Amino acid sequence: MTDQSMTSEAPAQGRGKPVAERAGIPVGLKRAALLIGLIIAIALPFMVKNFTIFQLTTVMIYAIAILGLNLLTGFNGQFSLGHSTFIAIGAYTTAILMEFGGFGFYATLPLAALFCFIVGFLFGLPALRLESIYLALATFALAVATPQLLKSAPFEPWTGGVQGLLVFKPEAPFGIPLNSDQWMYFVTLVIGLVLAFFAVNLVGSRTGRAMMAIRDNPIAARAMGINIALYKTTTFGVSAAYAGIAGSLSAVVVQFVAPDSFTFVLAIGLFVGLVIGGVGSIPGALFGGAFLVYVPNIAEELSKGLAGAAYGAILLLVIYLMPAGAAGLVRAIVMKVLNRRA
């Protein structure tokens, strides 16, 4: 799967490449940006208030979920307006295992990912029969149903019903001198980096090319011998697993899970974050996450009574100014600067 990683020098122009790579920002520049980003990410928690650390952690958690959605939508062409469901499943898996199973948080994380992968894979089977907008509608139904199912009687002994479940937040182990906000920030950062690395390699691999071939032309992909059903359902599963990991992390960071945390508003939010960040861009997920956390706050600052309208106006403005998402904008600026020098 890692035969052609992001270090590939091929100046590919095809749609298949992530937006930021299409016209090839030089690899050296990318690496430098990654390094600077990492240094800032490591230094930040020692420079800002705990509340800001918590917000940044939330941004990364959203980014992980958006990354998962991006694999599905951006690289495989399947729409989902129901990823709030997988976040909910991940969050509740962690909360329930910790509450009733006596599990530690770290043990629940891979289980949440695995469970979401299975559910996502299984949901991907009937989804095979649904094309684009119909799939969007089917997944949306999932998102609408989730909060009610979590509240319903058969699940209530486990989910805690409307009241939800309180979750214990892990402290830094081995006497590492970090408070719990800083610790969860770094846990999230490391998991996010691993998942981003995996996503980059997946997209650059044979599997990734197959995913994109299915997106671009399913008939041609089939003619080349790609097992469309298998790739589509697996992608759905992987995407759901990303969302599940995000959910699991959010459960411990927020220290609480409740049905009202996972409404369709969250599902729409992820979709907005995906488009804002840049469909088909892996670093773009971070911009999407930041948009989800900060823009509603900005909108509220502008006008309390018209916060929704202000949010809508900002959204329109952003789409107008960055038609290819944040990643597209960055790429355009960098290319312009490089071309001027050349």
Added chain:
Amino acid sequence: MIKRSLTVLAGMTALAVAALPASAQTYGPGASDTSIKIGNINPYSGPASAYGTIGKTIDAYFNKLNAEGGINGRQIELVSYDDGYSPPKTVEQARKLVESDEVLFIFQSLGTPTNTAIHKYMNVKKVPQLFVATGATKWGDPDNFPWTMGWQPNYQSEGRIYASYILENEPDAKIGVLYQNDDYGKDLLQGLKDGLGDKVDMIVAEVPYETSDPTVDSQIINLKASGADVLVTIATPKFAAQSIRKVAESGWKPLHIVNNVSQSVGGVLKPAGFENAKGILSTAYTKDPTDPQWADDPAYKEWAAFMDEHYPEGDKSSSFTVYGYAAAQTLQKVLEQAGDDLTRENIMKQAANLNDFELGMLLPGIVINTSDTDFFPIEQMQMMRFNGEGWELFGPVIDGSVGS
């Protein structure tokens, strides 16, 4: 002897020295000679945005106070954030208020799941989570959560009030209960049972419904078959309206008590049919601004004048504006009592030290009482009967104190 008193003296000096910094520091975070910074979280957007009116009313009320010179010469600075009724957002906003805005306390944060999300956080941080806007009974737990206090009558109190009315007026009743199968329904049912005490076997049937049920018709038929002659409906508006209608259709004539959340004339009784709803009982604790009997009431006039001057776009027929107004006045009282000692400890101490405090927009006779062990400010309600056109209050104000 001398040696011993010396030791005592030394001990007392040490104590006094230790206590000195605490007593000299009369300001907690957010408070100063000129202002008091208070946090609030309301759903201004999202599915529960109707409740946002409460936050806007509170804001308008503090603007009025500030225009009149503030409280003890200090201006009230209310920082109110939107959480869209989403618990993770509530956590973010509460942390922003406490850690970034550094408010003295959070007042009237709204909703049961949302407040549950920050319950532990606020108590670990020792920041008052004062007069939360939800009816759950768990907010009055000073032993485990000394930094959290409710305000409105809790569901268990309401259940006890129905029990006490039934014991008084229908001692031989056979009670059937229809309840919503969630925390709210179970909370209220528990209060009813506690209030009946050793007469709890007066309840001959208790039938739950799910919010996902299309109707409660079959539940009503089962309750009728149980032979009950008093029906207590613990239901949200849609289901309460269905139950009133079905009871009438089935020719059953029980004494029908409908809980406080479903007393809306327009939202429940009208769809159920005024003729069907005639004779129904419920409870109230605030003055209904649409009720003509308060038209000449000085407190009502004061409220109406406040609405006209400071919140003209607000809905004067909405119970939410009355609610926010009365809650803000309760806080005003607490801050007046706190005087110049504006620490978080003293805010909780004064909130737990309200004695027979009366509010103009609460029904006459209802008083607010709190103590170290009583974190339930309003625990009294009055019974009322629907006469086919409007609610008529009757009988005394009934106390439903939990633990009484």
